[in-house]
Amino acid sequence: MPFTNAFEYASSVETWSRSWSVFADTSYAFWDRLTLGAGLRSFHETQHFDDFVALTAQTGDFHSVDPRAYVQLKLTPDVNVYASAAKGFRSGGFNSFNQPRYDPENVWTYELGTKMDVLDHRVTLDADVFWTNYSDFQTFAPLPGAELTSTIQNVGHARIKGVEANAAWQLMPHWRLEARGDYLDARFTAIN
Numbered sequence: 443m444p445f446t447n448a449f450e451y452a453s454s455v456e457t458w459s460r461s462w463s464v465f466a467d468t469s470y471a472f473w474d475r476l477t478l479g480a481g482l483r484s485f486h487e488t489q490h491f492d493d494f495v496a497l498t499a500q501t502g503d504f505h506s507v508d509p510r511a512y513v514q515l516k517l518t519p520d521v522n523v524y525a526s527a528a529k530g531f532r533s534g535g536f537n538s539f540n541q542p543r544y545d546p547e548n549v550w551t552y553e554l555g556t557k558m559d560v561l562d563h564r565v566t567l568d569a570d571v572f573w574t575n576y577s578d579f580q581t582f583a584p585l586p587g588a589e590l591t592s593t594i595q596n597v598g599h600a601r602i603k604g605v606e607a608n609a610a611w612q613l614m615p616h617w618r619l620e621a622r623g624d625y626l627d628a629r630f631t632a633i634n
Contacts, residue, residue, distance in 0.1 A: 454495040455538045461487035467510070474516075481510040491536035504546050506531035520559045527552050532580060537593040544594045547580045569607040576600040579630070598633040602626060 463486070469479030486505040493499070512526035530549040537543065555570025578596040585591045604626040611619045 454493060456492045456494070457489060457536070459487055459489040459533075461485065461533075469512075476516075477514040479510075479512045479514075483508045483510075485531060487533050489533070489535060493538045493540070496538065496540045498540055500536045500543060502534065502536070502543065504533040506546065506548070520563075521556070522558075523554075523556045525552075525554045534580075535594065539591065539593075541585065541593045544580055545578050545596050547596070548577045550575045564612045566610045567608070569605070571605050572603065574602040576602075596634060597630070599631045600628065601631050602628040 463483060465481060465483035467479065467481035469477050471477045484505075484507050486503070488503050489501065491500045506529075508529040508531055510526070510528040512524060514522055514524040516522045528551050530551065532547040532549075534544050534546040551572060551574045553570055553572040555568070558565075558567040560567075577599050579598055579600045580594055581597050582592045583595045583597055585593060604624055606624040608622045609620070613619060
């Protein structure tokens with residue numbers, strides 16, 4: 443049965459973007475047990491936003507240089523530990539109805555973990571702890587005084603920390619037990 447109250451949906455905005463990125467990563471192994479690595483990523487994006495209802499156009503450039511560093515130590519051929527630190531980035535952008543643009547979101551993540559393959563490769567264990575700090579966290583939020591209209595906004599700073607673990611035990615050739623879990627503690631540390 444056709445809809446009798448159907449209406450056409452028409453978009454009132456148009457966005458185009460052009461982006462490019464270059465990255466490099468290198469590592470060096472010392473004594474076949476210790477590996478140090480580092481990387482760098484450069485990102486650039488140009489956005490153009492047209493709002494045909496408000497008759498406005500906005501253009502912006504977003505760019506970031508994001509480093510990464512890591513270390514891995516093989517305690518035995520089957521057990522290693524690792525640590526890493528990396529910076530991430532998400533472009534900003536524009537909202538319709540002449541609302542303010544939003545800024546880029548930045549994140550730093552730190553991780554410490556281990557990977558094990560023991561007991562003649564019958565037991566594997568992966569576990570890590572991590573800490574992530576967001577600045578200028580982006581999310582949809584209602585406009586003050588216009589709760590039915592949401593825009594993307596930078597709402598503040600956030601922190602996520604947690605633990606992840608995966609374990610598997612190969613009891614017999616066709617019988618494998620696995621357990622996985624994580625614990626997260628996520629919260630805003632500052633609200634705009």
